Amino acid sequence: MNRILLCKSAITAVLILLILIPLHLVGNAVQDRKHFREEAVHSVWQSYAGQQTLTGPVLVLPYKEILRVADNSDPKRPNATVLQAEALQVLAFPKTLRINGEVTPSERYRGIHKVLVYEMQSRWQGTIELPDPGALPKSAGHVGFEVGQPYIAIGISDTRGLMAAPTFELDGKPLKLEQGVRLKSLTQGLHAEIDLPPVKAAKPGLDGRSAQAQRVVPFSLTLPLLGAQSLAFAPVADQNDIALTSAWRHPSFDGDFLPRTRTVDAQGFRSNWSVTSYNTKVRGQLAGTGDGMLETVSVTLIDPVNIYLQAERAVKYGALFVLLTFAGFFMFELVKRLRIHPIQYLLVGLALAVFFLLLLSLSEHIAFALAYLAASAACIGLLGFYLSFVLQSWRRGLAFAALLTVLYGALYGLLLSEDNALMLGSLLLFVILAAIMVMTRRIDWYAAGAAWQPLRDKSAADAPAVQS
Structure with a gap:
């Protein structure tokens, strides 16, 4: 060449x-x-609300079990025993859970950067079985129980997003929700103390229902919430039916479960999930026996043009x-x-x-x-x-x-x-x-x-x- x-x-x-x-x-x-841009997004989240993950409701019955255990502190008394209290809890999950939510998107700006946020109006309905304090499991060396105050826990990943006071009713009675979720597996949320009916009220009635069936009571929750970018629900019930609608035309269904039905058109999206307790390990994760992040159904409002x-x-x-x-x-x-x-x-x-x-x-x-x-x-x-x-x-x-x-x-x-x-x-x-x-x-x-x-x-x- x-x-x-x-x-x-x-x-x-x-x-x-x-x-x-x-x-x-x-x-x-x-x-x-x-x-x-990511800094601008997080700056808006800090003054508005961030990504939301909603969990519950879960009925928590805390108790202490008094046990008689061997006392090995003194070798001269090989048969000595001592009383020991172990803190435990019973988690009661809903039998059914139906959530209907309407998501309204809007935009916020930080400088030249646009951040997508939303408002959600939601209605939760379902049934839950009240636990029986007299039927708590007994361990070896059992002496007795000290039953604590039962309460309803609702997990909200960013409570700053609460637009108004949510309302919760259990068996037709309104409960006062207070800040703090009290459940170690959840970081933020609300709780409401409840009074469990006495065991004698659970006897079979004239309608022929069993004692267990009589302790299954309805509940309802109205939850107005602010959030940004994504919205997720943990399916904690035996049967979970979740329906979301929004005018946003660019959703991304990216949770652990895809919706059974979904429609995305010029008017927005409509999606429906149906998840059973057999499909998910979220109950074990809430009880502390599971690992990793909570399994959720999730939708993300995405910007179709990421410059x-x-x-x-x-x-x-x-x-x-x-x-x-x-x-x-x-x-x-x-x-x-x-x-x-x-x-x-x-x-x-x-x-x-x-x-x-x-x-x-x-x-x-x-x-x-x-x-x-x-x-x-x-x-x-x-x-x-x-x-x-x-x-x-x-x-x-x-x-x-x-x-x-x-x-x-x-x-x-x-x-x-x-x-x-x-x-x-x-x-x-x-x-x-x-x-x-x-x-x-x-x-x-x-x-x-x-x-x-x-x-x-x-x-x-x-x-x-x-x-x-």
Whole structure:
């Protein structure tokens, strides 16, 4: 291969590597702006309310079991015993739980950053079996029980989101909810002390119901709540039926259980979950015998246009843009026998890198599509004007601008079609490679680069040999 052609190829490769530096800096800028947005989101959450996870209601019956255990403190009394109290609790979960919630989304701003929040009005209904203090399990060495105050626990991951005082009724009687959940497996929430009916009230009645059935009582809860981004419910009942409706058209159902039915259209979404206690281990997690986060049904209100994610994906294609543009320059030099200086390569590469910075900055203030259109139009116009002089023809400058327009259009298609990005990108690369191979099919690579030889070398090579 011609040494000049080899040298030119090496210089072009080095220039491509140099352009990767500003592209990397633009990528860092995207990450910084993304981090600033996350700080703005959490700042709004701190003064509004954060992601909400709702658990319950759970009836808790605390008690102490008095046990007689061996006393090994004195070796002279091998048969000595001592009384010991062990703190325990019984958790009674609902038999049925029906939740109907209406989620109203809204937006809050922190600087230029938009944060999605919501208000929820919900109605909870179900039945729960009251525990019998006289039927507590007895351990070895049992002496007696000390039964504490039973209460209803309702877990709310961020109680600052309570818009108004919730109302709770058990067996038709209103209960006073107080702050504090009292259950170690839950961090925040509410509780209400209750009085269990005496055991004698659970005798079979005239209607023929069993004593156990008579202790199954209805409950209801009205819970108005503020939150941000996501809303989750822990399915604690034997049978859980949860229905949510909202005007938001971009939900993501990303909990441990997908809805049985869901509808997403221009009016918003409607979703219904049906989960039984056989499907979940949330009861063991609440009792402290399970591990990990509580299993939940969940919906997240997502922003369909995440400008930082799309800008990050766009920057990843930056190296490909530079490579294709420089390859086009290289082909022009070979086919049209032009001489393009490395500084001109470098300026064009920097213009391509600036496009991604323009895209990031503009998309924070206007719609992403308009930002992409404005940034690409500015860069294509600049490069078309500049290349009409570099390539020594305004037609060539327009042709190169048209090729850049196709590339920017293809990149936008890749950004919009995330699921098909790999396939579309592969097809694009194949088409470009095929076009380069067709254009260079007749080039004699051993003789290529003659146009770049210095004039004195070409004159000496073309001069006729002198015979002695």
